[in-house]
Amino acid sequence: MKSRYLWISVFALGCTGTIGWPGGSDGPNGAGSGSGANNPGGGSTTGNGGGGSNGPVTGSEVMVEPSWRLTNAEYVNSVKDLLGVEITSPLDPDASAAGFSAGLVAGDSTVAAYHTAAMQASAQTAALTKLVPCDQAAITATPADCAGKFIDAIGPKAFRRPLDAGTRAGLLDTYTKVSTKFGFNAGIQGVVEHLLQSPYFLYHLELEEQAKGPGKVAVSGYSMASRLSYLIWASMPDDQLLQKAAAGTLSTTDQIQAEAARMLVDPRAKVGLRNFYEQWLRVTDIPLAKTGKYATSYDNQMQADIKASFDAQVDAALWSPTNGLTTLLTGTQAFVNASLAPIFGVTGVTGTALQPVTVNAQQRVGILAHPAIMATFATANGSHPIRRGVFVWDQIVCQALPDPPANVPAFPGVPANSSVRQAFETFTSPNTCQGCHRRINPVGFLFENYDTVGAYRTTDDVNQPVNSSVTIVDALTSSGDPDAQINGPANSAVELANRLAADTSISNHCMVTQLYRYATRRIENDADGVTIDKLAGTYAQASQDLTKLIGGLTQTPAFLNRLNEQ
């Protein structure tokens, strides 16, 4: 996420959020790697050296060039689906593109982490034994045959396409070298480690389409199976997808839509879309500790509880067949256990299991004031109105703010007899700051009612009364008109949430935009804008049914095509 801790903007040209920094030089056309204003995730250019070449060239096709490596979430989910094994050993952190995690260049630490993870997987003998398509007698009698069968069964699944002769021979060679000295099981262990460290497993390869040469190519078959599964499940295709790919029945838009519909009712879809919304709502780095009042009560367990509570609430809202986003923004149901109950202002909850409760709608509604978000956009012991305001503009309104420029003095702290709000108001009062801060501050101050972990309060971190009366300005509709409904006086974060939910031209459109970025791994261009408008319309007409939105996404030009390198 963006941490704009202590810096303010002196961007003299104002703060339109639609233009990048002057002089930005981030690639041949800048679109994919993102200029500062448009790319809330920092852009792919810093992503482990991917350079600026990851952007689309023109039009609205996905250009998967260079090929993406699996993100860590995709890797973990894929290993689980392939082997039934949960990888817990830490992987090299992902880079980012368009505000979402991305697998770019792999270095020594990436490779070392994959090696450790492969060892963890191959040590799960019981799980692996189940995958060998031979009984013990057959293994004893003809071990090499069984190894061949194992490779033929698991190899195409791991690599998401049929094994070519050379690759199959390579896997068998690994088996033979190891089993000769250490027996069948050790040989299988070797095959599994090999599979998990092979580029065929680790990369999103679209070999059949790439072979067709430069320009726009329709995606079908095995590559389409992977596109669908990594979009909807954040994991590898299942047997049915691979069978359809083999049979050539993953080509027409109807065939693709029908598969998507099947996949969306599979439990894996929840896991897959969680990977989207946790990044969209920036809760992937919830702090592990707090200081001050929460120094002892906020520990690793509480952090894990907050994350689980967040997932439960978003799942319940977004997967609801109607009013998904509205419920996400304004619903009064939360999920708490005994240790979270005080933060949510709920009494009578016991035990460690999360339970659904109804919160006091005068104090909090929806997800924006959830502890996962409030604790993330805060200091170790206090609120941080600037970070909270920027979060809403970047992620919920999609009218992103540029990064703070250089030469910004540090926030001097809150003087005596001043509230946190007053201190930030004074600090950001110069005209050079106001271009952006007239937008940031009011939205951020609405969240002064929530402390460093998101508990409701009426006095701030320096014991001054919270004043959350503000006037929101400068929000535009999705078509760029200055009359967005969220503008105007507001008195609480609850009011903001209700107004965001009512103004679907902003909230619907923004969520759809974020999902589109997630799916295409790039910032949208002008041609994509038409597609996004249409998708936002689909979502609205379907009463905010997420499955209809995802189904629609699989029918877009970006999803159905690829643009090969010229």
Next chain:
Amino acid sequence: MPISNFNRRRFLQGLGISAATIPFVIGLDSLYAKADAPPDMKKRFLFMYTPNGGLYSHFRLRVHGPAMDISDGTALADPNLVYHPLQANAANLMVLDRLSWVSARQEYQTAATAPDKTNHPGGHQKGMGSLLTGTTLQGGTNDFGNAGLGSGISVDQVLATKVFSSKKFPSLEVGVQVDENLTDRYVDKRVSYDAPIKPRAPNCDPFALFASLFGTPGGTNNDKALRTLLDGSVLDNAYKDFARLQPKLSGADQKLLQQHADSVRRLENQLSTVVDCGTVMPPTAQAGLDTSNATATHKWAMTPANFPLVGAMMTDIIVEAMACGLTNVVTFMWANSEANLGYPWIPGFDTTSTRGHHDMSHARDPNLVLIDQWYAS
């Protein structure tokens, strides 16, 4: 200031030697007393980085002329000096002063002077990309969060690849709670570079680092032989998969995957090199921490309250790895350049301060001297 506070007293105590405190490039001759030490100096490079700079007024030694020989310790007598805790080791200490870390300034290149003819603004975190590479930054969008990355190989990697490549670990990158969120100010979190915009990630989990250096504690000889055979066969064949795939890929993909393949080859070489370090004690886990659970140890290592303990463990591991000859080159980052940590474990630290380390550095907070002295001790 690019001053490494390598000289921790613990480090020396752990070695049982009296002093070895040259803060930049050092020869740890005495580390090899137990081996057949040749008469010439051993060449080792250990670069330790501590965040947020320091108070120059307390760093500076006001010496000149003959007094610039500080070996008798007199120059470090003032208890307010950052280097005061090292007074007893003054004979082995060389203090570098008057270095100018231009790149750490807020704007260090303008369109008039920059090779790419654009301004390179951004905060002082950018200095990290230049510190050991001696280069300006490249890539990024010239703003605060995304300033780009160093555009060249770092000096530790020059040594690792040109001088010490035969070592089992040509270099180690070690960190103590280096922020793992790379979507914002990536440059802040890396000091070592393979090549332009290709930084190396520090290992921040002492249990994982120990296992990769000395092996997982326990295990039979048969287990070890199997592991060696597995690593050799698997990584060699995985490398061949890369080679087989290459002709099917576009130019951009070929380049991307070749870098990955090179790393696979390096890992294979590293794992096949056997170095016997004898019995090395693994870090002692706190009660309740399951050291076989990598997620748990990683989380524990990244929890702010454990900062000093993680740092001590890492220091011990580095000493053991260098003493055994596993590596000659180490970069050791204590947090990242704008880390906003509190240091409540330091005696005398004003725990009522609401400022973290980074905010203190802007405010010239008196706690800074205590922090710097803690790092120096």
